[in-house]
Amino acid sequence: MSARKREVAGLVLSGMTYAEIGEAIFISPRTAEHHIARIRRRLGATSRTDLIAKLQAIVGPDETGTLGH
Numbered sequence: 365m366s367a368r369k370r371e372v373a374g375l376v377l378s379g380m381t382y383a384e385i386g387e388a389i390f391i392s393p394r395t396a397e398h399h400i401a402r403i404r405r406r407l408g409a410t411s412r413t414d415l416i417a418k419l420q421a422i423v424g425p426d427e428t429g430t431l432g433h
Contacts, residue, residue, distance in 0.1 A: 365406070372399040376412075377419050 365373070368389075375385045382393040382400070389396075400415070409415035 365403070369399055369403055372396060373403055373419055376400060376403075377416060377423070 371389060372385060375388060380388065382396045385391075385396040385400075386393040391399075400412075403409075403419075404412075404415045407415065407418045409418050
């Protein structure tokens with residue numbers, strides 16, 4: 365996963381919306397949405413809730429909001 369997608373994934377885990385993610389990392393909300401859609405497809409997540417569960421499984425509960433390598 366690219367550094368940008370890891371960054372977006374970490375922000376998704378922190379509970380941010382598309383607009384909040386865009387504002388935080390200086391991209392449009394639509395671009396944030398596209399990044400999240402690609403991450404969802406890559407992980408096979410069927411919804412944002414499923415995506416969050418899969419991301420938490422990857423990074424562990426103590427690292428919510430950050431994605432290590």
